[in-house]
Amino acid sequence: MPITHVEIRCFRFACPECGMTDAELGHLATDDEIHCMVCLVDDERHVVLRRWLVEDHGQG
Numbered sequence: 260m261p262i263t264h265v266e267i268r269c270f271r272f273a274c275p276e277c278g279m280t281d282a283e284l285g286h287l288a289t290d291d292e293i294h295c296m297v298c299l300v301d302d303e304r305h306v307v308l309r310r311w312l313v314e315d316h317g318q319g
């Protein structure tokens with residue numbers, strides 16, 4: 260079966276700096292969400308989120 264659309268992958272995430280998680284923000288991250296918005300807005304720092312696919316179990 261051919262792939263006719265681009266699948267949007269969703270990641271769970273946690274910020275290694277401020278500790279913000281997907282559960283606290285209430286949404287998952289997409290492929291292009293790699294920086295913590297809280298750190299970016301509050302401190303103007305680009306902190307790379309720890310991310311892992313929702314399908315992956317037992318990690319993180």
Ligand SMILES: [Zn+2]
Nearest residue numbers: 274277295298
């Ligand atoms: Zn952060």
